[in-house]
Amino acid sequence: xxxxxxxxxxxxxxxxxxxxxxxxxxxxxxxxxxxxxxxxxxxxxxxxxxxxxxxxxxxxxxxxxxxxxxxxxxxxxxxxxxxxxxxxxxxxxxxxxxxxxxxxxxxxxxxxxxxxxxxxxxxxxxxxxxxxxxxxxxxxxxxxxxxxxxxxxxxxxxxxxxxxxxxxxxxxxxxxxxxxxxxxxxxxxxxxxxxxxxxxxxxxxxxxxxxxxxxxx
Numbered sequence: 001x002x003x004x005x006x007x008x009x010x011x012x013x014x015x016x017x018x019x020x021x022x023x024x025x026x027x028x029x030x031x032x033x034x035x036x037x038x039x040x041x042x043x044x045x046x047x048x049x050x051x052x053x054x055x056x057x058x059x060x061x062x063x064x065x066x067x068x069x070x071x072x073x074x075x076x077x078x079x080x081x082x083x084x085x086x087x088x089x090x091x092x093x094x095x096x097x098x099x100x101x102x103x104x105x106x107x108x109x110x111x112x113x114x115x116x117x118x119x120x121x122x123x124x125x126x127x128x129x130x131x132x133x134x135x136x137x138x139x140x141x142x143x144x145x146x147x148x149x150x151x152x153x154x155x156x157x158x159x160x161x162x163x164x165x166x167x168x169x170x171x172x173x174x175x176x177x178x179x180x181x182x183x184x185x186x187x188x189x190x191x192x193x194x195x196x197x198x199x200x201x202x203x204x205x206x207x208x209x210x211x212x213x214x215x216x217x
Contacts, residue, residue: 006102011166030078089123096213
């Protein structure tokens with residue numbers, strides 16, 4: 001199905017581990033605490049601010065940089081207080097990744113520190129050739145087109161031979177336009193025996209990343 005692929009690109013959060021870990025809840029709690037402190041706001045107002053910043057700017061960080069000129073390193077420091085013990089090794093995913101032909105890369109809107117901590121807890125460290133984080137993207141997150149271009153240039157990616165896997169459909173629009181195959185890791189199981197459904201000529205949705213990857217070994 002994807003036999004011509006030489007580069008596999010994976011989002012991290014809610015892609016290489018499931019939402020059921022509660023990691024996203026932890027991150028949102030800490031982001032809202034940061035907003036509450038910055039704006040002297042209560043929990044409800046912090047939640048509203050977060051939603052508004054993400055809707056208008058793509059991420060809370062980008063919104064705060066545009067509107068408040070904050071220090072991004074100060075903002076990203078909250079990642080150091082996350083409890084990464086909620087992530088546990090996934091041997092089946094590790095085996096599926098190791099069996100893939102070609103190189104594997106991580107493309108995250110988080111920091112390299114966050115990626116290193118998460119991958120280590122998942123026992124996936126050592127399987128990826130590199131990580132492209134928010135700082136490598138010069139603080140422009142997915143889905144800004146410029147950050148994909150920086151990623152392609154940094155790792156010398158040939159889009160037509162690459163596959164991009166992400167849990168957010170919006171983050172797959174630019175890769176698809178660039179000529180990459182895309183895999184949306186999201187949603188409830190579909191009907192039929194296959195662990196995926198076809199969305200387009202080079203576009204799929206899967207609810208079982210391990211099973212999908214095994215099909216392509």
